[in-house]
Amino acid sequence: MDERAPGTSWGYPVSLLAPGQSAKFSLRCGDRNVEGFVVNHGGRFFAYVNRCAHAGTTLDWWPNEFFTEDGRHLICATHGAVYLPDTGLCIAGPCPGASLTPLPIARHGDSLVISCPDDDRDLRRRHR
Numbered sequence: 001m002d003e004r005a006p007g008t009s010w011g012y013p014v015s016l017l018a019p020g021q022s023a024k025f026s027l028r029c030g031d032r033n034v035e036g037f038v039v040n041h042g043g044r045f046f047a048y049v050n051r052c053a054h055a056g057t058t059l060d061w062w063p064n065e066f067f068t069e070d071g072r073h074l075i076c077a078t079h080g081a082v083y084l085p086d087t088g089l090c091i092a093g094p095c096p097g098a099s100l101t102p103l104p105i106a107r108h109g110d111s112l113v114i115s116c117p118d119d120d121r122d123l124r125r126r127h128r
């Protein structure tokens, strides 16, 4: 994780995020510090707030461990909520139908750039 003070966006080299891997980061969105994570799921990249839709804990019990053992889903270590990596939708465990909060992600050349959302109402509602 980057140790510098968080900004409103975070960049990461695509080459460091192979399929099945993840990386954590921090953003400063308005007056909130937001911890997030990005995953490479089958060559596509998705970023979410690291906050479970069930009880609001971070998903990773062990730092930067987000995938299930088979690598097909994301899982919360606290009570086992299982999420689809490409949508953040909870499909099993204590919160089916709920979703992780997505973060905007863009590719600029060899880097991924994850940003605060333009509208942070969703962060306010879920990330107090």
Ligand code: FES
Residues within 6 Å of the ligand: 052, 053, 054, 055, 056, 057, 076, 077, 078, 079, 080, 081, 093, 094
């Ligand atoms: S807090 Fe994540 S499953 Fe309960």
